[in-house]
Amino acid sequence: MTNEHDDELAASKTAGFKVGEKKTLEEYQQLDANDESLNRWKASLGLGTGNTISDPNDPRKCIIKSLSLEVEGRDDITIDLSAPGSVDKLKEQPFTIKEGAHFRIKATFIVQHEVLSGLKYVQVVKRKGVRVSKDEEMLGSFPPSTTDKPVYEKKFQPEEAPSGMFARGHYNAQSRFVDDDDVTHLKFDWSFDIAKDW
Template sequence: MKRGKSTEAGPSSSEKQENMKMSENPEMLTPHDDDDDADDGITGFVPGPLVPLKEQIEKDKDDESLRRWKEKLLGCVEGDFSGQMEPEVKFHSISIISNDFGEIVTPLPVNENQNGKAMFTLREGSEYRLKLTFTVLHNIVSGLTYINTVWKGGLQVDQSKGMLGTFAPQKEPYIHTLEEETTPSGVLARGTYSAKLKFEDDDRRCHMELKYSFEIKRST
């Protein structure tokens, strides 16, 4: 199973100086609005203002080490100078990987004909992973996180959270596999579940919110 490359982006020297100025003046910091998923412990800082990708590349040209670092990080996005500042994460597919059946790939967005149908079926007590394929466009997306919430019979029974990382725009899609999960066991665990998978960055931009359902059956 091939994992995608997670390219992490760091601040330039001028951005570090700006962040130091902001930390010295608390009035310049603007906290995020609270929402249902705000208190997740994943994001813990207020990011600086967005800067167009072309401007980020052209900054600090006289700093040789920063120039080489940016060439390594952003050398593959020379054609993505649209001027759009906000990053865009385009999800291509979601896969479920399990020893029960191997891998099932579902293209995104989900076909309307699949609405109301179980995306996959697992045996109780089995291990599985979700795998994502996505592309980052226009700008660096910082601190991309996920929250996967699961309900059964209208009651929330599970919620998992995690950090995917920081990604630079590139032509080739990223492939990222989430943490391994284990389905519950027992009579009460069997049945149909509904779930919502949500992806946000440090600026609380929601890049995708996927509602799906799955079934847990008796182990044979």
């Protein structure tokens, strides 16, 4: 049974889109091995361009390492999500965003064991219990991390913080990293304040 939070964080579906059949890395590499254009496509995904760095003792397919808030002219605010207990502390340690500031979010993550298809970031923001926004960012599909490219970095679309007296205040948010197979790779609550200044 799903609850209200799960429904709010559901990723949008494209009408008529059907997730393709799962394949192992070896199956992808052998797929139409003589097709030159397909080989270029596989190379663009990074398949066969280095030794994968999967941890056999860690079953996770995608490990979100950090989230950063990038603001021009300021040092990045980075949240290390790989540190023990870091996700649990996010809601109790809000950070401040200056009203009207232009910013963007950057995620770093690793992929292991198999190709990750259609990774998305979904975020719901509430103020005093009322939803004020729901945003979704498609990050893409990624092959397992390799020694050549151990960590992926994805920058989201630029955003502008709301401004004005009514926009200032405390906000609670819930975020979810989910893929095309509706597998949740990370879900967490956090909070922030919109203020007159940093």
